[in-house]
Amino acid sequence: xxxxxxxxxxxxxxxxxxxxxxxxxxxxxxxxxxxxxxxxxxxxxxxxxxxxxxxxxxxxxxxxxxxxxxxxxxxxxxxxxxxxxxxxxxxxxxxxxxxxxxxxxxxxxxxxxxxxxxxxx
Numbered sequence: 115x116x117x118x119x120x121x122x123x124x125x126x127x128x129x130x131x132x133x134x135x136x137x138x139x140x141x142x143x144x145x146x147x148x149x150x151x152x153x154x155x156x157x158x159x160x161x162x163x164x165x166x167x168x169x170x171x172x173x174x175x176x177x178x179x180x181x182x183x184x185x186x187x188x189x190x191x192x193x194x195x196x197x198x199x200x201x202x203x204x205x206x207x208x209x210x211x212x213x214x215x216x217x218x219x220x221x222x223x224x225x226x227x228x229x230x231x232x233x234x235x
Contacts, residue, residue: 131139136150143150204210 139150143153
């Protein structure tokens with residue numbers, strides 16, 4: 115979960131809620147005569163300070179819904195790991211490229227990318 119430092123220098127927590135959960139939260143807030151944020155803070159406080167740490171409480175918490183963005187990141191991370199492993203395997207076999215050749219290739223690719231960007235603009 116991302117933490118963001120607000121202007122008041124108090125940490126904040128951003129969560130993604132389903133429309134149903136947000137609607138339920140708004141309804142409770144209206145019934146209590148407060149903001150949804152106050153309901154959420156109260157629920158968190160009670161869970162942490164009054165009920166936790168009880169394994170029984172945590173067992174009843176729903177699993178977070180799958181997030182497609184995280185699956186994409188997982189796929190990208192796996193592809194990166196495989197790519198890195200190819201390089202490690204190659205190095206272990208002694209198939210190395212001298213540093214100056216690597217730098218020359220990177221510079222060539224950079225110039226090529228800059229040229230393509232200029233042509234596209």
